[in-house]
Amino acid sequence: MSLISLSPSVLPARPGGSLQRGTYYVQTWGCQMNEEDSEQIALGLESIGFTPATSPREAHLVILNTCSVRKKPEDKAFSFLGELKMIKDARPDLVIGVAGCMAQVRADEIRKRAPHVDFVVGTAQVIRIPALVEEALQTRRFQKRLDLPERKGAIVTDVPQRAVGRQAKLKSFVPIQYGCDKFCTYCIVPATRGRERSRPTEDIVREVRGLVAQGTREITLLGQTVNSYGKGLEEGRVTFAQLLRILSGIPGLQRIRYTSPYPRDFKSDLIEAIRDVEPVMEHCHMPLQAGHDDLLRRMRRVYTVESYATILENLRAAVPDIGLTTDLIVGFPGETDEEFEGTLAAVRRFQFDGAFMFKYSPRPNTPGALMEQVDDKVASARLDELIRVQTEIQIARNEAQVGRTMEVMVEGPSPKNKALLQGYSRDFRMVHFPAREVEPGTLVAIRAVTAHKWGLMGEWE
Numbered sequence: 001m002s003l004i005s006l007s008p009s010v011l012p013a014r015p016g017g018s019l020q021r022g023t024y025y026v027q028t029w030g031c032q033m034n035e036e037d038s039e040q041i042a043l044g045l046e047s048i049g050f051t052p053a054t055s056p057r058e059a060h061l062v063i064l065n066t067c068s069v070r071k072k073p074e075d076k077a078f079s080f081l082g083e084l085k086m087i088k089d090a091r092p093d094l095v096i097g098v099a100g101c102m103a104q105v106r107a108d109e110i111r112k113r114a115p116h117v118d119f120v121v122g123t124a125q126v127i128r129i130p131a132l133v134e135e136a137l138q139t140r141r142f143q144k145r146l147d148l149p150e151r152k153g154a155i156v157t158d159v160p161q162r163a164v165g166r167q168a169k170l171k172s173f174v175p176i177q178y179g180c181d182k183f184c185t186y187c188i189v190p191a192t193r194g195r196e197r198s199r200p201t202e203d204i205v206r207e208v209r210g211l212v213a214q215g216t217r218e219i220t221l222l223g224q225t226v227n228s229y230g231k232g233l234e235e236g237r238v239t240f241a242q243l244l245r246i247l248s249g250i251p252g253l254q255r256i257r258y259t260s261p262y263p264r265d266f267k268s269d270l271i272e273a274i275r276d277v278e279p280v281m282e283h284c285h286m287p288l289q290a291g292h293d294d295l296l297r298r299m300r301r302v303y304t305v306e307s308y309a310t311i312l313e314n315l316r317a318a319v320p321d322i323g324l325t326t327d328l329i330v331g332f333p334g335e336t337d338e339e340f341e342g343t344l345a346a347v348r349r350f351q352f353d354g355a356f357m358f359k360y361s362p363r364p365n366t367p368g369a370l371m372e373q374v375d376d377k378v379a380s381a382r383l384d385e386l387i388r389v390q391t392e393i394q395i396a397r398n399e400a401q402v403g404r405t406m407e408v409m410v411e412g413p414s415p416k417n418k419a420l421l422q423g424y425s426r427d428f429r430m431v432h433f434p435a436r437e438v439e440p441g442t443l444v445a446i447r448a449v450t451a452h453k454w455g456l457m458g459e460w461e
């Protein structure tokens with residue numbers, strides 16, 4: 001849909017002030033960390049008097065929160081900027097900011113290709129957006145803020161400041177760790193988000209308490225390698241498993257999820273926490289990426305297919321009903337037929353309940369981009385095959401649940417059918433069931449009746 005069918009609008013004057021205020025729109029691409037950053041951006045803008053717009057056409061201020069993990073979301077961001085250019089031609093008072101991973105690594109290119117952008121802001125500087133907006137309104141000069149915390153000695157401790165005033169939501173994301181030190185050869189995240197650093201435990205506990213007091217019943221803890229939480233917290237270091245136990249003691253917090261762990265760092269204390277701690281859900285999203293050791297080595301993933309298998313065996317032995325999902329990449333440089341067959345074999349062996357499957361996308365300044373690339377048609381055909389195999393497994397895994405009674409947290413009506421409610425089981429299956437008068441956040445017992453690719457249709461127990 002085109003964005004340009006709007007009529008020019010005038011910023012309303014801010015009561016009692018000389019600066020103009022109006023409405024904002026944040027367009028987000030990418031992962032949960034970006035979604036959470038967008039909430040932070042919104043809080044910051046509201047703190048200086050902006051209110052939400054329902055579309056970019058009506059907004060006085062548009063922020064793009066971008067993703068660089070593949071080329072496609074970057075292309076979408078540039079295309080969106082092209083549409084905004086036409087809006088800004090008609091309405092020069094529109095303020096445009098670019099944030100997120102693409103802003104961090106392609107700021108100069110954004111400036112060149114989209115000179116109508118007012119500011120570019122990196123992933124560690126989200127808190128500065130209100131000040132950048134003020135500056136843009138006053139001076140109309142281009143600005144950029146891209147600082148990432150420097151590594152000093154062995155550790156990096158700076159974590160982004162957080163905006164205050166988060167609103168009540170049934171399910172909330174809570175970042176506990178920023179950046180990544182793993183440097184997988186396909187991944188741009190260490191460049192876009194900087195080195196790994198953890199939030200102080202007391203900050204996290206305070207934030208979660210505040211969210212629960214406002215109505216949050218489920219939190220998802222976020223980190224690029226979330227289970228290495230604690231690195232850099234020298235004094236009174238808390239491990240990820242310990243953090244789960246601490247948070248589980250917050251009254252009113254019903255469910256704790258987390259994403260994404262790194263397989264090598266998945267230790268027995270974490271498996272015990274999943275088994276023993278009631279609010280910690282029986283679900284784990286464990287990125288495998290590839291099912292052949294040579295591929296894993298070229299990706300610089302520091303585990304083998306067998307060591308990954310051992311972790312899954314230990315998890316399933318301790319928590320038999322655990323839901324397991326994963327990430328998979330096909331067409332990584334040099335991927336042979338035999339290596340791809342290894343990935344298919346691993347998917348059949350590990351029987352995942354769901355998977356995010358992608359075709360490799362070379363990212364600038366990563367080692368993978370310099371390796372010999374796989375023919376695009378070959379990679380596309382492999383992705384189709386992988387999706388076909390995983391989908392069959394997923395449906396069969398859901399069919400195996402039929403007849404089982406599950407604890408489901410009610411989220412509200414299904415957007416497609418108001419006669420149904422929807423929610424997730426503890427093992428992260430989407431469940432739909434006949435509507436009744438029940439508050440969102442209530443835990444209900446639902447028996448699975450039919451299985452689908454997307455999840456389960458159920459009935460009240």
Ligand code: SF4
Nearest residue numbers: 180182183184187189
């Ligand atoms: S672990 Fe690897 S894939 Fe994940 S964020 Fe770090 S470098 Fe990227």
